[in-house]
Amino acid sequence: MIFSEGNQELRALHLPTENPLMRIATAHSLLALLLCWASACTRTNTIDDARLRNADADSANWLMYGRTYDEHRFSPLGQINDQNVAELGLVWSKELPTTRGLEGTPLVLNGVIYATASWSIVHAIDARTGETLWTFDPEVPRARVANFVCCDVVNRGVALYRGKVIVGTLDGRLIALDEVSGTPVWSVVTVDTTKPFAITGYPRVANGLVLIGNAGAEYGVRGYVTAYDAETGDQVWRTYTVPGDPSLGFESEALQRAAETWRGEWWITGGGGTVWEGIVYDPDLDLVYFGTGNGTAWYRALRSEGVGDNLYVASILALRARTGEYVWHFQTTPGDNWDFDATQPLMFADLEIEGVPRAVIMQASKNGFFYVLDRATGEFISGAPFVDRITWASGLDDKGRPVEVAYAGIEGKIVSPAPSGAHNWNPMAFNPATGLVYLPAKVGTQGLHTPDPDWVYDPDDVNIGFDPDYDGPLNAEFGELPPPSGELVAWDPVQRKVAWRAPYPVVEGAGVLTTAGNLVLQGRADGMFAAYRAGDGTRLWEFDAGTGIMAPAVTYLVDGVQYVSVLAGWGGPDGLWNTPNYGPVKPGYGRLLTFALGGAAPFNPPKFGHPDPPTPAIEMVASPAMVAEGRKLFGANCAGCHGDNAVAGPLPDLRYATADVHGQFEAIVRGGARADLGMPSFGNRLSSEQVRAIQSFVLSRAKASSGQPQ
């Protein structure tokens, strides 16, 4: 019951079918070269360390993930500003072959956009026209990868360096492409491919090295970051985030100290602490920073006998860039029990705090607190809640350690924020003119946490340790609490308070861009792309992109004209689950949109979804008990992709499954008949009888939705 009533956070964590029409054709590199000559692009071996370091002065281009090493996502361009943004209009839009989430930050160099899309596919696109120059499909093995990707087949972007376009792929490769032709220059496998690793994050270039992490702590892996030589792809260093098996010796004193904060045999699962996002670099201090994810399992009772801080999970770490040596750490959620990864974007600033100039690093954490730390030492400067309704902690102590709320005698807890966080990977932005940090906040999301006392590690399955059959006491009931909401928050990191809020009609807002035009630009899950006045949050302009937006926009100049580009594509864990109560979200076909003042391109995006109610495609005799069992199994195995209660978002809505699909139901689910589309086989997890029960539930949902008598 708990499942179907909305444990929005147990994603079944298996990914599935994709519209067969959405397959991609890779462009021929010869054609790419011709097009590239036509648009006058040439190899730019000039993206070197000095150019990256001075990226702020290069207002025409967007050379790095957050535009500059400080990750401000602030553009000094002001042609488009709060006086004329009402004239902003579409110049072109380009359909991308996907219905999945698009989370990438496009990079822009000399009028060429380098954007990543589903399944780690890289597109090089002429910013003037939207024409494709080249496409690179790394051909990740979809069915294998889909088994171990918790949060959609997304990618957040590439790095540009010395004529190369560098991308991490879902199956754990790091590939450097020739900037002009899109053909691989080098490729390295960064993970043990027998383990459930995945890469969704962007590579970070730091002084000739390219750094990449990975994901997989929901399944059971040991987190690490690796540095490769950007010219050759040779490995230079690798630093683990959690200790391994003590009997094998520790790789460093830092990991030996960390091991003292663990109990039991954590290394059997790997321990977690993955670095799936947010590697940043300070060239002055020669430090790299990143956050780490949850431990495996989610619950400390299961992974560490209920004791210890479990370093370095849910932490921010600083390493020496040249060597990967540990320098400092700050753990946002010691002994994390809530899936409060600390992987949210990290941002630098030089702030005057209580009269003292401080070089800080900042994070709006999943756990609901906005942290300001000294980036040389890791010293805690301040931490304050950026959302109302944090229920897991009553506040932070003077060292920044959370004061956890006790739940005496209650095993099952509903807490806010949910595992998807008060803020997640969606990038925030800092405007030096206003002194404000702009971020998408999710208020009052709720997660159910029921540690399964019978959990045992299974290398072929999800290993979060959640008990779907829990029917014991809870601290609250779903439905009693107010529904969640979303807002663009302008946060004052010096005063530690909200300067203004712009509420949305949906819970999820996209990544953020701010400009010298006194603007904040941001999309939302309902497909609206909006411009706000940076100073006071007044909404000045909106455009309906036709599908939900998760990604941040970028801005740049071509031929002296300022453009804004953004990827639109709805998905991610909340999108695939089709989380109830998250507002009028809009799944659809992915696209890249580009805007300029006076733009007036026609825009008629293809319709997505089913206009009419479903009709059950076949008759199936099933007892109420069988349907009830199917409902439970669907929640545990299918809902993470095909939607809560079988109401789907971006992926196929099984209530509309045809007689042909029903005829092949077991072949698809157990036999892997749609593996090439990304639907994994559940042959080792579900029996034929269980698959029949799921089918009966799907048909019952089709009937219930059709208006036919039950």
Ligand code: CA
């Ligand atoms: Ca996590």
